[in-house]
Amino acid sequence: MRKTNSRSRTSRKRKSPNWKPWLWALFSMLLVFAAAYHYREGLAYYFSFKSHVNDKEEKEARRVSMIRNVEIMSRHSGNVLGVDVSEYQGRIDWEQVGKIENNFPIGFVLIRATAGNDRPDNMFSDNWKNAKAHHFIRGAYHYYRPDENSLEQAKLFIKTVQLRRGDLPPVLDIEKLPKGQPIDSLKMGLRRWLIQVEAHYGVKPIIYSGEKYYNDFLKEAFRGYKFWIANYNFFEEKIRKDWLFWQFTEKASATGIDGPVDVNVFNGNRLQLEWLRVGQ
Template identity: 60%
Template sequence: MAKQNHRRRVITTRKSPKKSSTKTLKKKLVQIAIVVFSILIFFGIVYHYRNGLAYYFSFKTDKLLDKAAREKHISDVRNYQVLEKKGNKATGFDVSEYQEDIEWKEVKTLDDDYELSFVFIRATVGKDRLDKKFNENWRKAKENHFIRGAYHYYRPDENSLEQAELFIKTVQLQKGDLPPVLDIERLSENQSMERLKIGLKRWLTMVEAHYKMKPIIYTGERYYDDFLKKEFSDYLFWIANYNFYREKMDEDWLFWQFTEKASISGIKGNVDVNIFNGDVEQLRFITKE
């Protein structure tokens, strides 16, 4: 039988020019949409922070074109935005030995616009350490008419009663002074959270009994939410939160430390700045009688 040669027919499928162009068009439209959306977000952010940006880049013609008038400016755009929205809430700051020698007579306002009404001063650390500048800062704050308050930096793995005794021995509150403050920022390395909370309560109880004033607790927002908010709900809180997108304080915060990077005339380097959840008269209402 003779062999027959069979030729295979190779069928080539060609893409339709119409389908290919449609796919390319869709891809380009998606890319354009992403670009447009990004531009809208960018300009939205710029518009939202327009006053702060103008302030930061010295476009406000009333004072900021003068270089000398910018020396006291707040470096962060967000800080300016927060201060613009605070209304009549009192503004203050906090210091420790890390600010070194403070020219207290020069410490009055933030950029001549925001009066500084109060100051918190670190007094003690743990069970055995005094802040090197406390006595000087405490005295000069009073001499320069600031509403002053003292705080203790709590070390979780040291005896709570010894820490309270050191604070009581160091700080003599007078009429017009703010309640004592317990600064808790760290977790314990050697004990459970429950034991740490017991120590905090012992410190608070002992200090309150001595001064006849309920202490304020200072901490970060996450620490507050995770560990303290429920069990210490009968205390008032001073919360640290530097989140760029937060521009207002929660109603249940007594004080809000909204930045650690402000500039204040008379103080070297960065300074923590705080807002009280009320005006100056309301602030005086919680001071020692």
């Protein structure tokens, strides 16, 4: 018997348009515009100087860093800005020192004096004298090595640094964890350094560290001290209430200084910085 094929009609559903790619594109554009508006100060500054920047300086990291630096400094127009320097900046042309990113005035300079128990910074003497001679508010800091004797480190700093009226309080820079001792022993060593230095100069030192180190090991243990905190997080935009200084970048430019330099915000205005100075 012959089979008859019956054609079944299938109704095709009309496909609804796929809006997801368009929504993602719109969302991405909104993010770009929001970021551009948020960092408008930095972008405007960067593009105003773009014609003077050569190809090497247009690398992405430098562009992003410059935009953020300008934005942060613009947001802290009522605060005092400063740099910190060491032998790693080489010989500084102090006659030219004055502006960060060609625009923002330098109000203070923090200078590395010593590292560990045996080594003064090679450029400390030159930087210390010139900062004073060029009328900058200056301060000195010690880079602490956790596995070296704390009292010997304090003695080296005291021997190297002669604070004068108007200088900033001494600074203890602690960044590394010890290799051969527990954290409690490290804290004891830090206290010994701080007590010895305070007894000599008659002024309470400031402690410098990174934000994580500060939160994990220092914040609770050294409640009576003021802190200078390093935090380079791109999304950190304002100095926090419990930070005396905020080091927000290590990749800024400053007149008179070759190569990148650290920049810091003081948590106050010029008058408040004056009150912090030794003998004020």
